[in-house]
Amino acid sequence: MILPLELAGWLVFLIPALGAVLTPIFARINGNFRDLMAVLIGFVTAFIAVDMLLTMVLSPVVFAVEPFRWVAVAGIIEFGVLIDPLSVLLAVIAGGIGSLIILFSVGYMTGHDEQGNLVKDPSLTRYYFFMQLFVSGMILLVVADNLLMTFIGWEIVGMCSYALIGFWHNLKTPSPVPEYETEGEYNAVCGMKAFMVTRVGDIGLLAGVLLTFFIAGTFNYQELTHLAETNSWPIDVSLVASLLPLVAILLFAGPIGKSAQFPLHIWLPEAMAGPTTVSALIHAAAMVKAGVYLVARLVPIFLEVMVHIDGMIIFFQTVAWIGAFTAFMAATMALVQDEIKKVLAYSTVSQLGYMFMAFGASGLVAESAAAYAAGAFHLMAHAIFKALLFLAAGAVLHATQTKRMSEMGGIKNDMKITRWAFTFGALSLAGVFPFVGFWSKELIFEALWHGGDYLLFGMAFLTAILTAFYTFRMVYQTFHGEKSTHIKELEAHGHHIHEAPPTMTIPLTILAGLALVGGLFELGFFNTFGAVSLEILEWTHIVPWGFGLTTILTIIVWTIGIGPAYWIYWKNGRDFSSLKEGSIYKFLINRWYINALWNRIFVDGYLWLSNGLKNRVETALIAFSGALSGGMDSLSKGWRRTMTGVLNTNVLGMMIGIIAFLLILIYM
Incomplete structure (x- = not known):
């Protein structure tokens, strides 16, 4: 409305990038000025981002913007921005929620010394640099008009996540469950694990990007859409039919890693080693949303391809079922976690599974548009309530000086704003009416049920029950019940639990309000974003929400999940410590032993291979090298003895050589 979209599309990611570059300069002026500029930027x-959103919403027609071209390489590779509902939605999530997280950071990254004076983290300049670059990379990723530019943003996001997860790289946090923390105790190892695991997916993504160019001769999303619609590929169509399903799976490998889906989900729990604000940004506004975005961007293209190539259905089946399995698996793992951030981490893995389930189902069910729009709406809803939950958890950690729920409890009256904000986020996560999570999950149920995919619906239904249970277990153990021994000890030493400062409660209040009223955006979301986003597929009919069977089933879900949690924890406050000796608990706390399997295969396997190479190959090569050098040394010493320097000896040697040469000439 204020800025032309061609200009806004570039400024929206260049401004935070500029802010990151200028952060060290701002820090030289004054620490408070640096913080202020980070918030302002x-x-x-x-x-x-919001200005772009309003322009999109108020546009009376389908909105399409010709990408603003930046540079062309040999007329083949062009870099530009693509402004459409999907890119604007993700830009608002990254920019809007990112700004609230940075504001929250001002209070969160400040502590007290032994005299009670406020002390800022000594590495705040590095923190704000990477936080702003993180936001910039994420927005670049979503507004890019081609796969190559998206990949550049993709790698920027990966680098920033590595730096921020290991932000407190010199800290060591031993785990009470050694077999659970198998990667090491230093936070830096957690950042490295995230970096290495996501690289596995990135290799597949890069291969898919390059193969896409081989098949289509372009990286541009709009040109790929045109080729898919017309089936007019620059190479032989039969070769396209055999390669495209493989290319689609390779491209999906990137989102599997970035969005922590099975089997590359193992990095996300360790990502909790960084500041809670970093966790909020990774889970709500960046990083894990990158993979979901890429799938959402590719789905309409591959749906057009599937009209001509039946084999493309394998892509949608893979996306849907990996999402469904991951959602269920992660929900079971969340049931037994003691660390509040790890409960939230596994819930993120699970909710991302819901999104992939919906996007995958868009190629499997009759109501394709409904499934696609439901996945996009859940992406937005999850960004709101997951940012709220992480920031509220950060406020609790800041006050209680512990990350374990077993060391919390009984603080509901000490942190009322935080408690209510956290509860609003929990109600959204559990899918309780009228919070935003209810609407987004119900839409996924609606699409799966009316689309006729009852098996996927059953997986989603069961996962939702588990989600409601562990969510309210988390709420109770954090705020309700009796105060833990840890809290009592803090109070005995003069540390009284108190509400967070305004820089932290203001973002919580804003996000809590959005979690409460976010469901009201549903109709406008579909009318504006749903139809416009899917215009390339000529889909304009979106199933409207109504009180039907799936609504009743959604209510049953959170009743079945919340009811037992209320009875077990609120009503009776039972002690389940004896269950920790059971095989089910051990199976879940050890993450289905998938993490251990990865370590056995790749870590222990690499060590076994390297030790074998050292003991057998390297040792033999070193021995051979030593023997060779020793032999040459002996030969040189022997030859040196013949070099006496006596003239008669030299003449004799020359005569022998001449005679030998003549004999060879005579008899050869």
């Missing part, structure tokens, strides 16, 4: 970015 964050909100300027959010303003530009």
Whole structure:
């Protein structure tokens, strides 16, 4: 409305990038000025993103913007921005929620010394640099008009996540469950694990990007859409039919890693080693949303391809079932976690599975548009309530000086704003009416049920029950019941639990309000974003929400899940410590032993291979090298003895050589 979209599309990611570059300069001026500028730049970015959103919403026609071209390489590779509902939605999420997280950071990254004076983290300059670059990379990823530019943003996001997960790289946090923390105790190892595991998926993604160019001769999304619609590929169509399903799976490998889906989900729990604000940004506004975005961007293209190539259905089946399995698996793991951030981490893995389930189902069910729009709406809803939950958890950690729920409890009256904000987020996560999570999950149920995929619906239904249970277990153990021994000891030493400062409660209040009223955006979301986003497929009919069977089933879900949690924890406060000796608990706390399997195969396997190479190959090569050098040394010493320097000896040697040469000439 204020800025031309061609300009806004570039400024929305260049401004936070500029802020990151200028952060060290701001820090030289003054620490408070550095903090202020980080917040200001964050909100300027959010303003530009919201301005783009309003332009999109108020446009009376289908909105299409010819990408603003930046540079062309040999007329083949062009870099530009693509402004459509999907890119604007993700830009608002990254910019808007990112700005609230940076504001929250001002209070969260400040502590007290032994005298009670406020002390800022000594590495805040590095923190704000990477946080702003993180936001910039994520927005670049979503507004890019081609796969190559998206990949550049993809790698920027990966680098920033590595740096921020290991932000407190010199800290060591031993685990009470050694077999659970098998990667090492230093936070730096957690960042490295995230970096290495996601690289596995990135290799597949890069291969898919390059093969896409081989098949289509372009990286551009709009040109790929045109080729898919017309089936007019620059190479032989039969070769396209055999390669495209493989290319689609390779491209999906990137989202499997970035969005922590099975079997590359193992990095996300360790990502909790960083500051809670980093966790909020990774889970709500960046990183894990990158994979979901890429699938959402590719689904309409591959749906057009599937009209001509039946084999493309394997892509949608893979996306849907990996999402369904991951959602269920992660929900079971969340049931037994003691660390509040790890409960939230597994819930993120699970909710991302819901999104992939919906996007995958868009190629499997009759109501394709409904499934696609439901996945996009859940992406937005999850960004709101997961940012709220992580930031509220950060406020609790800041006050209680512990990350374990068993060391919390009984603080509901000490942190009322945080408690209510956390509860609003929990109600959304559990899918309780009228919070935003209810609407988004119900839409996924609606699409799966009416689409006729009852097996996927059953997986989603069962996962939702588990989600409601572990969510309210988390709420009770954090805020309700009796105060833990840890809390009592803190109070005995003069540390009284108190509410977070305004820089932390203001973002919580805003996000809590969005979690409460976010469901009201549903109709406008579908009318504006649903139809416009899917215009390339000529889909304009979206199933409207109504009180039907799936609504009743959604209510049953959170009743079945919340009811037992209320009875077990609120009503009776039972002690389940004896269950920790059971095989089910051990299976779940050890993450279905998938993490251990990865370590056995790749870590222990690599060590076995390297030791074998050292003991057998390297040792033999070193021995051979030593023997060779020793032999040459002996030969040189022997030859040196013949070099006496006596003239008669030299003449004799020359005569022998001449005679030998003549004999060879005579008899050869």
